[in-house]
Amino acid sequence: MSTDRRTLFAGSATIAAALALPAILRPAGAQQAAAPAAPTATNAQAPGFYRFKVGGLTVTTVHDGFVRRPVAGFVRNAPLAEVQAVLASNFMAADTLTVPFTMTFVTTPAGIVAFDAGNATQAGAATNGQAAANMRAAGIDPTRVVAVIFSHFHGDHISGLTSADGQRLFPNAELIVPATEWAWWTEDGNLTRSPEGQRPNFANTKTRFAPYQGRIRQIADGAEAVPGIRAMAAYGHTPGHTMYHIADGGEQMVYLADITNRPELMAPKPEWQIVFDFDGDMAAAVRRRTLDRVATDRMRVTGYHFPFPSNGYFIKDGAGYRFVPADWSSAI
Numbered sequence: 001m002s003t004d005r006r007t008l009f010a011g012s013a014t015i016a017a018a019l020a021l022p023a024i025l026r027p028a029g030a031q032q033a034a035a036p037a038a039p040t041a042t043n044a045q046a047p048g049f050y051r052f053k054v055g056g057l058t059v060t061t062v063h064d065g066f067v068r069r070p071v072a073g074f075v076r077n078a079p080l081a082e083v084q085a086v087l088a089s090n091f092m093a094a095d096t097l098t099v100p101f102t103m104t105f106v107t108t109p110a111g112i113v114a115f116d117a118g119n120a121t122q123a124g125a126a127t128n129g130q131a132a133a134n135m136r137a138a139g140i141d142p143t144r145v146v147a148v149i150f151s152h153f154h155g156d157h158i159s160g161l162t163s164a165d166g167q168r169l170f171p172n173a174e175l176i177v178p179a180t181e182w183a184w185w186t187e188d189g190n191l192t193r194s195p196e197g198q199r200p201n202f203a204n205t206k207t208r209f210a211p212y213q214g215r216i217r218q219i220a221d222g223a224e225a226v227p228g229i230r231a232m233a234a235y236g237h238t239p240g241h242t243m244y245h246i247a248d249g250g251e252q253m254v255y256l257a258d259i260t261n262r263p264e265l266m267a268p269k270p271e272w273q274i275v276f277d278f279d280g281d282m283a284a285a286v287r288r289r290t291l292d293r294v295a296t297d298r299m300r301v302t303g304y305h306f307p308f309p310s311n312g313y314f315i316k317d318g319a320g321y322r323f324v325p326a327d328w329s330s331a332i
């Protein structure tokens with residue numbers, strides 16, 4: 001068999017070589033294509049949205065694109081080689097981590113609600129800020145979003161509230177925010193009590209929420225954001241990081257937000273803390289407790305940095321957990 005295999009591979013290599021364009025015919029700039037280019041006719045992906053039901057509610061996950069960052073420095077409390085070993089076991093790149101963004105929308109009797117706001121065009125990479133196009137493809141009109149419910153105020157979750165020139169991108173929405181999160185980032189005295197890397201969130205919180213004055217509602221842990229959607233404190237990733245329990249007709253799910261970043265990396269090692277965790281010890285404890293609960297209860301979840309379509313289940317696996325993406329049969 002090895003001779004056949006070798007012949008086959010040799011043949012493929014020859015064909016590939018024959019198809020390779022001479023350098024002179026390559027598009028200009030192809031050699032320095034380190035930064036991902038803006039989507040074009042030849043590299044754009046299909047619209048990213050996915051729908052499923054929770055009781056009578058329709059849940060739609062909408063992809064906002066991704067950014068790439070170095071793997072080095074991402075996990076604070078594990079050797080790089082261990083992190084890379086987990087990545088390798090998930091067929092993920094060793095040096096560059098792709099961090100996707102996905103908004104969760106729920107169509108309720110009261111109207112469409114969004115969980116977190118995406119990046120709009122403000123995360124500085126051409127590969128994100130795709131939510132507007134994908135919402136359009138999914139038939140979600142931002143002017144008809146009645147509420148945006150927030151997990152926390154990191155830039156990738158709130159910057160999509162406004163355009164670059166400060167206009168509201170959800171012009172008719174009420175903003176529903178965890179009271180604890182609001183209290184932290186709107187008190188300037190907390191700036192010096194925050195890790196250095198978190199300090200830009202104070203100014204960004206002011207900028208993004210300013211055009212929505214008078215439409216911001218703070219809710220306490222355990223309170224209903226809208227009927228059937230309840231806040232669940234998950235503090236640690238930020239001082240007021242909050243998940244949401246969504247229930248209808250005897251079915252339920254949880255919007256986990258940033259309880260993990262990429263679940264392939266963090267579910268097997270819930271104790272790992274990432275560079276964006278405000279209080280790493282607290283975040284890790286809450287992560288383990290939460291993954292344990294959703295695994296035990298076999299609850300469907302969506303997350304903000306999960307691989308698209310960003311929903312599925314966790315199961316216990318050894319000393320940690322494993323993410324199992326939802327099967328396509330549950331799409332509607």
Ligand SMILES: [Zn+2]
Pocket residue numbers: 154156157258304305
């Ligand atoms: Zn995030």
